[in-house]
Amino acid sequence: MSDAKSRTRLWFLWHSWLAMPIWAFLFFVCLTGSIAVFSHEIMWLFNPAMRASGDGPAMPVKALVAAAEAAVPDGRVSSVSWGGSHIAVEIRMDVPDGTSVSAWVDPVRGVVQGISSGASFQRFFRALHGWLLIYPIGWYAVSLLGIPLLGALITGLVVYKRFWRSFYRPRIRFSQGARVMWGDLHRVGGTWSIWFLALMSVTGLWFLVTVVLWDLGMPLGGGKPPVLVARADLPVVETAPRSDLDAILAAAFAAVPDMRLRRVILPAVAFVPAEVSGSSGQAPLLPDTIQVNPLTYQVMDVSGGFDRSPVHLTSIVMRALHTGDFGGLPVKLVWFAFGLLLTLLVFSGMMIWTKRTLRATAEWRRTRAAKETSHA
Numbered sequence: 001m002s003d004a005k006s007r008t009r010l011w012f013l014w015h016s017w018l019a020m021p022i023w024a025f026l027f028f029v030c031l032t033g034s035i036a037v038f039s040h041e042i043m044w045l046f047n048p049a050m051r052a053s054g055d056g057p058a059m060p061v062k063a064l065v066a067a068a069e070a071a072v073p074d075g076r077v078s079s080v081s082w083g084g085s086h087i088a089v090e091i092r093m094d095v096p097d098g099t100s101v102s103a104w105v106d107p108v109r110g111v112v113q114g115i116s117s118g119a120s121f122q123r124f125f126r127a128l129h130g131w132l133l134i135y136p137i138g139w140y141a142v143s144l145l146g147i148p149l150l151g152a153l154i155t156g157l158v159v160y161k162r163f164w165r166s167f168y169r170p171r172i173r174f175s176q177g178a179r180v181m182w183g184d185l186h187r188v189g190g191t192w193s194i195w196f197l198a199l200m201s202v203t204g205l206w207f208l209v210t211v212v213l214w215d216l217g218m219p220l221g222g223g224k225p226p227v228l229v230a231r232a233d234l235p236v237v238e239t240a241p242r243s244d245l246d247a248i249l250a251a252a253f254a255a256v257p258d259m260r261l262r263r264v265i266l267p268a269v270a271f272v273p274a275e276v277s278g279s280s281g282q283a284p285l286l287p288d289t290i291q292v293n294p295l296t297y298q299v300m301d302v303s304g305g306f307d308r309s310p311v312h313l314t315s316i317v318m319r320a321l322h323t324g325d326f327g328g329l330p331v332k333l334v335w336f337a338f339g340l341l342l343t344l345l346v347f348s349g350m351m352i353w354t355k356r357t358l359r360a361t362a363e364w365r366r367t368r369a370a371k372e373t374s375h376a
Helices: 003-037 039-046 061-071 121-131 137-143 146-159 178-192 194-215 245-255 310-323 329-375
Strands: 076-081 089-094 100-105 112-117 260-265 274-279 288-292 299-303
Touching: 003 039, 003 121, 003 146, 003 329, 039 121, 061 076, 061 089, 061 100, 061 112, 061 245, 121 137, 137 194, 146 194, 178 194, 178 329, 194 310, 194 329, 245 260, 245 274, 245 288, 245 299
Parallel strands: none
Antiparallel strands: 076 089, 076 260, 089 100, 100 112, 260 274, 274 288, 288 299
16 A cells, blocks of 8 residues: 555544544534524414414514403513514523513514413523533533534545545435435535534634633623713612613614514613513524613613624624524524534444444555565
């Protein structure tokens, strides 16, 4: 065997050994990540309470909140979320026992269609994928996968000569045995998902950087001091006054007229302003955040587009690119499809390993030993 072929075989073995010890774990993370992309839509499919009734003018937010408060009399509204025209408005409410519930209100009819409690399927699956429900160990374990994933991508490109041919001439031989079929699937799937592999690797490693800095006491901040309501603006009353959500939204839309509304978070303490978030459409990866005084309904701060520190801006972009949570349903479909392709890529790698790598490693060692003996 020539030195060039020997080096290529060694690269192939490194490619296999780097990936194999964590194939099963990587397969699990890729599969849960693909499902997490559509976790909200899956909830909508199986929970009729989440479905909006159809087209029509939406009722004022104040009316939707009133309906939720009537359904949960002892609840206090903490947030209101909009998931799209086909999804009911989610009104999150804190209840006296320390937990929270979600009231699903039809935005057109203003009727509470159901109450759900505990962690939703969406929150559960995103937590399962992101940190295995065990923080911080799970976060480290998942984000560290970016290292072997990036290594597998690099070594795969070195091993697979002229990989670009799979873009215009993909070949999958189903009639020549399982080993040949899985090998073709792995090469073709890997070629078509190069960009997605690189994206998941880089963004995953960024999550690793953020948790390391956080644990070192250096969290990634937004570069701005917190915005707080002045003490002089706070009324001296026994019971906290209720905020007018319609007035808060009117102030936010006056500041960002073309914003696509996503969420309103009401303050849990007196000094914190209400927070309205959405996207203006000019930069879908960079959401707008408007902070409004919940008593005077004056806009206190607007953060949108590139109006953030470089580090904070990078964090927002990395998260959006990793989850596909921008651009609506078309982007989600692309991320879901390539997430499944990446899952298939991992599975095919497992099959290739079991059928080829152990044998190839033993053969390479024998060839290497024979070469060293001949040179002795």
